[in-house]
Amino acid sequence: xxxxxxxxxxxxxxxxxxxxxxxxxxxxxxxxxxxxxxxxxxxxxxxxxxxxxxxxxxxxxxxxxxxxxxxxxxxxxxxxxxxxxxxxxxxxxxxxxxxxxxxxxxxxxxxxxxxxxxxxxxxxxxxxxxxxxxxxxxxxxxxxxxxxxxxxxxxxxxxxxxxxxxxxxxxxxxxxxxxxxxxxxxxxxxxxxxxxxxxxxxxxxxxxxxxxxxxxxxxxxxxxxxxxxxxxxxxxxxxxxxxxxxxxxxxxxxxxxxxxxxxxxxxxxxxxxxxxxxxxxxxxxxxxxxxxxxxxxxxxxxxxxxxxxxxxxxxxxxxxxxxxxxxxxxxxxxxxxxxxxxxxxxxxxxxxxxxxxxxxxxxxxxxxxxxxxxxxxxxxxxxxxxxxxxxxxxxxxxxxxxxxxxxxxxxxxxxxxxxxxxxxxxxxxxxxxxxxxxxxxxxxxxxxxxxxxxxxxxxxxxxxxxxxxxxxxxxxxxxxxxxxxxxxxxxxxxxxxxxxxxxxxxxxxxxxxxxxxxxxxxxxxxxxxxxxxxxxxxxxxxxxxxxxxxxxxxxxxxxxxxxxxxxxxxxxxxxxxxxxxxxxxxxxxxxxxxxxxxxxxxxxxxxxxxxxxxxxxxxxxxxxxxxxxxxxxxxxxxxxxxxxxxxxxxxxxxxxxxxxxxxxxxxxxxxxxxxxxxxxxxxxxxxxxxxxxxxxxxxxxxxxxxxxxxxxxxxxxxxxxxxxxxxxxxxxxxxxxxxxxxxxxxxxxxxx
Amino acid sequence: xxxxxxxxxxxxxxxxxxxxxxxxxxxxxxxxxxxxxxxxxxxxxxxxxxxxxxxxxxxxxxxxxxxxxxxxxxxxxxxxxxxxxxxxxx
Numbered sequence: 083x084x085x086x087x088x089x090x091x092x093x094x095x096x097x098x099x100x101x102x103x104x105x106x107x108x109x110x111x112x113x114x115x116x117x118x119x120x121x122x123x124x125x126x127x128x129x130x131x132x133x134x135x136x137x138x139x140x141x142x143x144x145x146x147x148x149x150x151x152x153x154x155x156x157x158x159x160x161x162x163x164x165x166x167x168x169x170x171x172x173x174x175x176x177x178x179x180x181x182x183x184x185x186x187x188x189x190x191x192x193x194x195x196x197x198x199x200x201x202x203x204x205x206x207x208x209x210x211x212x213x214x215x216x217x218x219x220x221x222x223x224x225x226x227x228x229x230x231x232x233x234x235x236x237x238x239x240x241x242x243x244x245x246x247x248x249x250x251x252x253x254x255x256x257x258x259x260x261x262x263x264x265x266x267x268x269x270x271x272x273x274x275x276x277x278x279x280x281x282x283x284x285x286x287x288x289x290x291x292x293x294x295x296x297x298x299x300x301x302x303x304x305x306x307x308x309x310x311x312x313x314x315x316x317x318x319x320x321x322x323x324x325x326x327x328x329x330x331x332x333x334x335x336x337x338x339x340x341x342x343x344x345x346x347x348x349x350x351x352x353x354x355x356x357x358x359x360x361x362x363x364x365x366x367x368x369x370x371x372x373x374x375x376x377x378x379x380x381x382x383x384x385x386x387x388x389x390x391x392x393x394x395x396x397x398x399x400x401x402x403x404x405x406x407x408x409x410x411x412x413x414x415x416x417x418x419x420x421x422x423x424x425x426x427x428x429x430x431x432x433x434x435x436x437x438x439x440x441x442x443x444x445x446x447x448x449x450x451x452x453x454x455x456x457x458x459x460x461x462x463x464x465x466x467x468x469x470x471x472x473x474x475x476x477x478x479x480x481x482x483x484x485x486x487x488x489x490x491x492x493x494x495x496x497x498x499x500x501x502x503x504x505x506x507x508x509x510x511x512x513x514x515x516x517x518x519x520x521x522x523x524x525x526x527x528x529x530x531x532x533x534x535x536x537x538x539x540x541x542x543x544x545x546x547x548x549x550x551x552x553x554x555x556x557x558x559x560x561x562x563x564x565x566x567x568x569x570x571x572x573x574x575x576x577x578x579x580x581x582x583x584x585x586x587x588x589x590x591x592x593x594x595x596x597x598x599x600x601x602x603x604x605x606x607x608x609x610x611x612x613x614x615x616x617x618x619x620x621x622x623x624x625x626x627x628x629x630x631x632x633x634x635x636x637x638x639x640x641x642x643x644x645x646x647x648x649x650x651x652x653x654x655x656x657x658x659x660x661x662x663x664x665x666x667x668x669x670x671x672x673x674x675x676x677x678x679x680x681x682x683x684x685x686x687x688x689x690x691x692x693x694x695x696x697x698x699x700x701x702x703x704x705x706x707x708x709x710x711x712x713x714x715x716x717x718x719x720x721x722x723x724x725x726x727x728x729x730x731x732x733x734x735x736x737x738x739x740x741x742x743x744x745x746x747x748x749x750x751x752x753x754x755x756x757x758x759x760x761x762x763x764x765x766x767x768x769x770x771x772x773x774x775x776x777x778x779x780x781x782x783x784x785x786x787x788x789x790x791x792x793x794x795x796x797x798x799x800x801x802x803x804x805x806x807x808x809x810x811x812x813x814x815x816x817x818x819x820x821x822x823x824x825x826x827x828x829x830x831x832x833x834x
Numbered sequence: 835x836x837x838x839x840x841x842x843x844x845x846x847x848x849x850x851x852x853x854x855x856x857x858x859x860x861x862x863x864x865x866x867x868x869x870x871x872x873x874x875x876x877x878x879x880x881x882x883x884x885x886x887x888x889x890x891x892x893x894x895x896x897x898x899x900x901x902x903x904x905x906x907x908x909x910x911x912x913x914x915x916x917x918x919x920x921x922x923x924x
Contacts, residue, residue: 196905309847336844339850410851432858680923745878 090454094126102127106801107134113469120463128449128456133403135367136374138637142468143323143604143663146634149612152619153629160628162591165288170214170363171281172630173288174592176656180545181285182553183215186225186596186652187276188635193275195334197242202250202337202646203409204277207340210252210363210412216289217281220531222251223526224261224277225557225596225650229270231512231832239273239832240520247277248523253339255347259541261557263649265512268561271640276596276633276650280555284547287353290380292360293415296443300376300386301421302369303428303435304345304411308394310335311407313662317766333659341410341433348431349412350671353699357424360415370404370464372413373439374447374824377461378447381413382445384461389451390438400451415441475608485566489685494763501762502814504694508767510824511693514735514831521827525573526778533660537743538733539582544660554661556582556653559598560734561646562687563702568610568615572649573705576621577771578733579653584714584733585774587664587721588655593622595632595651600637600644610647611636624707627653662721668748668777668803669727675752675801677737678713678790679773683764689735690767709772716795717774725782725789732773737768738808740775742821745808751818753809754801762813765800777803836885838913843874862918863914877901878914886914 087093094100100259104114107130117125117133125133136376136777139145154167164181165173171185189204205222211218224247231237234705251258261278311334352358359378362372369391377384388400398406418422423438428435442448447464448459508514526535533552534542540556558578566572576593595618600607617807622629638645657663685691686700720726728748745751756762778786790797801811809815844850850872857871877897881889894911902909 196903199906305849308849310849336849336851336906338849338854340855370837394849747849 086457088452088454089127090456091126091458093742095123097116098126102130104130104134106694107131108138109134111672113137116469121459122609125402125706126456128293128404128453128458130709132370132374132457135370135405136464137468141367141371144469145471145473146611147635148472149389149523149615150613152615156619157628158577158621158623158626160592160626163628163630164285165215165717167629167631169631170211170289170758172592172594174630174654175285176551176553176591178546178549178551179681180283180284180497180551181288182219182280182654183212183816184275184278184280184555184559184651185211185631185650186594187633188370188596188598189275189277190273190552190598190635190638192245192335194239194273195826197239198246199336201243201275201332203335204275205247205250206337206342207365208277208279208338209256210365212281213346214289214361214412214774216287216353216364217283218282218350219256219279219346219706221257221541222277222279223259223541223555223557223652225559226261226276226285227264227266227269227274227561227648228556229265230267230275231265233270234667241560242522243273243275244523249526250337250339251283254343255528257526257528257535259526259532259543260555261536263517263520266646268563268645272638272645274598274638274648276310278555278557278594278652280543280553283329289353289358289361290587293441294380294450295359295417296381296383296441298359298415298417298441299370299421299437300384300401300412300441301414301416301435302438303426303433305338305341306392306394307398307403307406307408307411309398309402309406310409312402312405316574335407340698344431344433345410347367348428348433351427352414352424357403357416357420358414359417362413364411364413368406369499370777374464376413376415377447377690378465381442383442384439384447385442386439386449388449391435392434392436400456402526404718417592435722456532465558471817473608474605476605477609478606484699485701487744489688489691489697490683492685492691492695492697498813502816504690505738506820506824507742508689508693509739509821510828511689512828514689514739515828516826517829518826519834522762528805529777534662535750536625537747538586538666540588542588542653542657542660542663550661552657554583554586554588554657555654557650558582559648559650560687560697561648562692564610564614564647564649566687566700566702568613570705571647572614572617573621573707574702575649575651576618576625577705577707578721578731579651580625580627580710580714582712582718583655584651585664585729587662587718589718590625590627590653590655590714592654593627593629593651595649597634598638598645598648598650599633599636600639604644614647614649618651621707625711626753630644664717664721664726664729666744666747667728668744668750668752670779671750671804673727673777673779674783674799674804675754675803676776676778677718677798677800678776678795679709680770680796681760681764681768681773682770684768684770688767688769689739703769703771706772711773712793712795713774716717716790716793719789720776720786725786726776726778728773729776732768732775733775735777736769742825743809743820746822746825749818751805752801752806753811755811757798757800762810767808838879838881838885838911839914840877840879840893840897840901840909840911842877842907842909843872844906845908848906861875863896
């Protein structure tokens with residue numbers, strides 16, 4: 083493609099009246115005017131490309147920023163926090179000189195367009211964030227949301243997404259240890275494909291994304307740059323699909339996990355030899371993002387020669403090279419005398435590496451093409467000084483009516499037979515059914531350090547073979563709760579993930595989040611977002627678990643219909659010795675079952691109300707974070723001191739769901755007695771938060787009760803592990819065979 | 835009976851890791867002078883009855899909706915003459 087004349091900075095200054103396609107690139111008029119004001123002239127095509135992708139919602143967080151600040155302002159003091167928000171991923175001290183980095187991101191829109199590649203490159207992207215911090219990736223997790231389980235499009239999207247996650251992760255040799263699969267019609271056309279990853283490093287290995295030291299070289303390494311995902315960041319994340327004409331659809335990014343594996347090994351080797359000053363992975367907005375962020379986080383000056391970027395397609399224009407989202411690329415800043423060694427390591431791993439520029443004294447990011455200067459900007463204006471919107475938000479009118487439509491008033495089962503039928507229906511419903519058909523397509527155990535994986539409450543990885551030090555991660559989010567009350571819903575997601583980590587015996591340390599919402603231009607959605615962020619920040623402060631980073635995904639809506647507000651919260655915990663973990667499965671007949679916490683009549687947003695009545699209304703369960711903390715302490719102590727042999731947190735589906743899962747996983751039934759003061763229905767189906775069910779060996783009964791009593795945690799004996807059935811005395815008995823058929827047959831029946 | 839061939843190729847701008855792997859292997863095996871390799875799929879459909887416009891339209895439909903993932907792939911449909919089929923059998 084010959085472009086005459088080249089749109090250089092000089093040319094732009096001389097031709098102020100040339101019209102640029104800023105609107106097509108997703109910029110608003112005032113944003114374009116701001117660019118002109120910053121530069122004091124019209125931008126060149128290349129500059130416009132950079133500003134438009136970097137100022138897109140996806141990269142600039144322009145609608146969410148004003149709210150996200152709370153995560154910093156309300157951050158609890160935490161000695162564990164080594165690197166906080168703003169870097170590629172947060173880093174947490176887990177003791178013994180080890181640090182762990184983890185983060186959750188969304189790859190929602192690409193996964194709807196092309197499920198396999200969208201999900202695969204989602205895994206690839208989050209793994210590169212982890213490498214960029216200096217850590218070796220050790221595990222991935224995938225919280226997923228799809229449309230109705232029986233909708234034909236779910237059969238297109240889900241298998242592709244699952245195969246993409248499995249394919250990429252398995253090729254990289256990373257175990258997939260957790261996540262969720264949720265079905266709800268609100269995600270039809272807007273599936274949520276969130277991907278999380280964990281990496282481990284020694285404290286001294288932490289690396290940051292900044293380019294300092296004039297004369298240091300900027301090296302682009304990894305895959306060649308092609309036309310992948312051009313404009314993906316601005317076009318896909320900024321507009322709804324209705325607006326996206328086929329011609330605007332960017333080329334789908336295709337992942338190559340084997341290239342990524344080489345990138346991991348090559349990067350870690352370069353780190354080990356201390357060759358790297360600063361590093362950044364190339365994700366959304368590609369080189370535009372990497373160069374402007376590296377430069378602005380350092381001293382500010384950088385000169386790049388775009389002609390040196392290795393291309394897969396020689397016809398690409400400089401704008402396209404800057405916007406390309408080709409996968410499996412990274413950018414490193416290396417001292418001149420170490421460049422040769424860096425390139426040698428890249429060659430050893432068969433990774434293409436090219437010096438494309440250097441750090442300069444000034445504070446300008448200058449990019450050259452065919453000898454002409456096509457970009458001359460202050461990198462901070464590109465990377466950090468994007469527009470910030472105080473979007474109007476307002477509690478939607480329908481919120482009161484929704485909350486008044488009390489689920490506690492729904493007709494309840496009138497007989498034992500009806501109760502039994504509803505239990506079977508619940509445990510066999512798509513959201514409550516076993517997800518093993520899906521999770522078995524992922525490798526859980528590769529690398530040999532997986533201690534727990536789905537369907538356990540948290541995924542757990544051994545970090546140190548000698549001491550048994552390990553980390554646990556759980557991700558949770560309940561869009562139904564958040565729809566009823568976004569503030570409480572976000573706290574419930576936090577509480578559940580916190581509880582899940584504690585239930586397995588690990589101490590919760592830090593939080594990452596992926597906030598999935600509809601269009602921020604709708605005040606109702608913006609209110610949901612503001613409330614959820616406020617709830618999460620308040621909750622994290624109270625629990626002492628800081629948010630270390632995360633991701634916001636907006637515009638998850640088709641036409642007027644937004645998804646349920648879906649804040650997905652990941653909690654990371656640490657356990658001194660993974661041998662002390664607590665599994666979900668019942669271990670031994672005769673062990674006593676205790677219910678920890680208070681059970682109230684709370685059915686708003688419950689699985690029961692969805693499965694039996696297809697209803698969403700009322701208020702979500704009450705949150706008591708002090709109670710969550712106490713429950714967590716008890717569960718961790720009990721695990722460390724060997725007082726409990728299994729434990730399961732109570733969340734959606736209530737007690738009966740938890741007991742059935744523990745029974746099926748252990749291959750042992752349970753006899754339950756409805757405690758005084760509760761009716762059988764509330765006992766089984768209530769979704770009150772702050773609860774767990776534990777199995778206590780008889781020899782530990784006194785000690786366990788004393789501990790709970792001394793700490794003031796309500797504890798109720800509800801039965802015993804025994805036999806081949808789950809029996810609720812005086813009500814019904816269901817054989818494990820029947821329960822298994824209901825629980826494990828649903829998903830294969832729908833999707834296989 | 836006639837044979838219709840549907841060739842499915844990744845669109846030119848889409849990364850083809852398999853093709854790249856083949857290309858990288860060539861010089862190692864002593865085959866020089868190949869600068870790029872793209873790998874695709876070929877479907878051979880044996881059609882009952884005449885291959886008229888209606889039949890071709892039907893095949894175009896099935897290729898578009900099933901054989902090719904048009905988000906990332908292009909396809910072409912062409913008729914192999916009956917003679918060519920006979921030739922191939924020999």
